[in-house]
Amino acid sequence: MKKKRVLVTGGSGFLGSHICERLLSMGREVICVDNFFTGRKENILHLMGNPYFEIIRHDVTFPLYIEVDEIYNLACPASPVHYQYDPVQTTKTSVHGAINMLGLAKRIKAKIFQASTSEVYGDPEIHPQTEDYWGNVNPIGVRSCYDEGKRCAETLFFDYNRQHNLRIKVGRIFNTYGPRMAMDDGRVISNFVVQALRGQDITIYGKGEQTRSFCYVDDLVDGIIGFMEKTPDTFTGPMNLGNPGEFTILELAQTITNMVGSQSRIIHKDLPADDPMQRKPDISLAQKNIHWNPQITLREGLTKTIEYFDTYLKNL
Ligand code: NAD
Ligand code: UDP
Ligand code: UDP
Numbered sequence: 087m088k089k090k091r092v093l094v095t096g097g098s099g100f101l102g103s104h105i106c107e108r109l110l111s112m113g114r115e116v117i118c119v120d121n122f123f124t125g126r127k128e129n130i131l132h133l134m135g136n137p138y139f140e141i142i143r144h145d146v147t148f149p150l151y152i153e154v155d156e157i158y159n160l161a162c163p164a165s166p167v168h169y170q171y172d173p174v175q176t177t178k179t180s181v182h183g184a185i186n187m188l189g190l191a192k193r194i195k196a197k198i199f200q201a202s203t204s205e206v207y208g209d210p211e212i213h214p215q216t217e218d219y220w221g222n223v224n225p226i227g228v229r230s231c232y233d234e235g236k237r238c239a240e241t242l243f244f245d246y247n248r249q250h251n252l253r254i255k256v257g258r259i260f261n262t263y264g265p266r267m268a269m270d271d272g273r274v275i276s277n278f279v280v281q282a283l284r285g286q287d288i289t290i291y292g293k294g295e296q297t298r299s300f301c302y303v304d305d306l307v308d309g310i311i312g313f314m315e316k317t318p319d320t321f322t323g324p325m326n327l328g329n330p331g332e333f334t335i336l337e338l339a340q341t342i343t344n345m346v347g348s349q350s351r352i353i354h355k356d357l358p359a360d361d362p363m364q365r366k367p368d369i370s371l372a373q374k375n376i377h378w379n380p381q382i383t384l385r386e387g388l389t390k391t392i393e394y395f396d397t398y399l400k401n402l
Contacts, residue, residue: 096160098130108311115139117142119141119146119161157196158198159199184200198254201259204261208221257323261299262302265390275300278339280399288352328380329382
């Protein structure tokens with residue numbers, strides 16, 4: 087039987103590389119499209135010998151003509167440090183990238199997944215966040231290129247669905263972590279783990295009372311693939327995908343320093359503008375529709391992540 091051919095944009099990034107790996111293990115032919123802005127060849131090096139894996143260096147803000155059965159659209163820098171480096175390009179990646187991938191999906195009648203984000207809820211006034219909450223987003227702040235770009239991408243997905251009957255799946259991903267996050271990524275777990283392993287100061291932004299809910303990457307991949315594979319075409323989402331376990335950033339810093347056995351001091355830096363105070367997904371929709379429940383506790387996930395960075399730093 088002919089293998090299903092799947093396009094993964096952003097396939098050499100943190101999440102994308104795990105999706106490529108999983109799809110190959112499921113017997114799919116995988117095409118990874120990436121401009122390597124935050125992605126790295128080393129994330130996919132182990133897949134390169136596989137004859138069913140192909141890499142195309144391409145920026146999704148430009149049109150792409152290929153033939154595939156399914157698309158996972160993950161291209162977009164996800165860390166505030168990276169997406170604020172060139173904010174105009176970030177909006178273009180979300181918006182023009184979505185238009186091009188939707189245009190592609192329309193022409194070849196492919197099913198398409200969009201990696202949306204909990205950031206569409208902004209600094210949320212309801213807690214935990216359910217999919218019917220419209221969000222509290224600053225349209226002109228430093229995070230807006232990412233938040234509003236992703237919100238506009240969602241609009242485009244739903245309009246292509248209504249206007250052109252496209253088969254869409256929109257997943258709102260909450261903070262996810264694990265091996266292959268970039269060391270200089272700037273996100274909280276990679277920062278704290280690397281700082282703890284190196285005995286450097288742990289940099290808490292603000293008092294550390296803000297909360298996040300952290301999902302281990304393998305759980306997230308189960309959720310994304312389950313959404314694409316197990317739900318009927320009529321089920322488009324948006325659907326939250328994240329681990330409802332909620333922690334303050336101070337708790338996270340203490341847990342990581344204890345687990346590493348680090349002598350690092352905790353220091354406080356300014357809280358960045360528009361930093362959301364709390365975040366926790368309501369995952370009832372995913373539980374009901376794909377019977378999905380994250381299995382990996384924060385401590386288990388951190389153990390694997392600390393092991394990864396420990397080895398990575400020793401081999402630098
Ligand atoms: P990442 O930065 O590791 O990966 C993003 C990938 O997209 C990189 O490989 C990068 O080179 C590529 N890319 C960026 N701009 C591109 C462009 N114009 N053309 C082609 N490729 C481009 O980030 P990640 O954590 O793996 O995130 C992947 C996706 O998931 C993103 O869309 C992100 O918004 C979404 N997401 C991630 C999280 C999370 O916690 N990791 C949470 C919510 C949403
Ligand atoms: N597009 C693409 N690959 C395709 C088909 C379309 O990249 O295989 C791009 C194309 O450049 C266009 C966008 O997707 O700008 C939207 O396509 P659509 O057909 O929806 O709109 P139109 O071409 O009518 O503007
Ligand atoms: N944060 C922190 N120290 C760091 C990096 C991040 O205290 O070195 C905080 C950040 O201000 C935010 C939380 O940790 O409140 C999560 O930040 P991250 O960039 O990982 O994700 P996002 O803000 O996009 O949820």
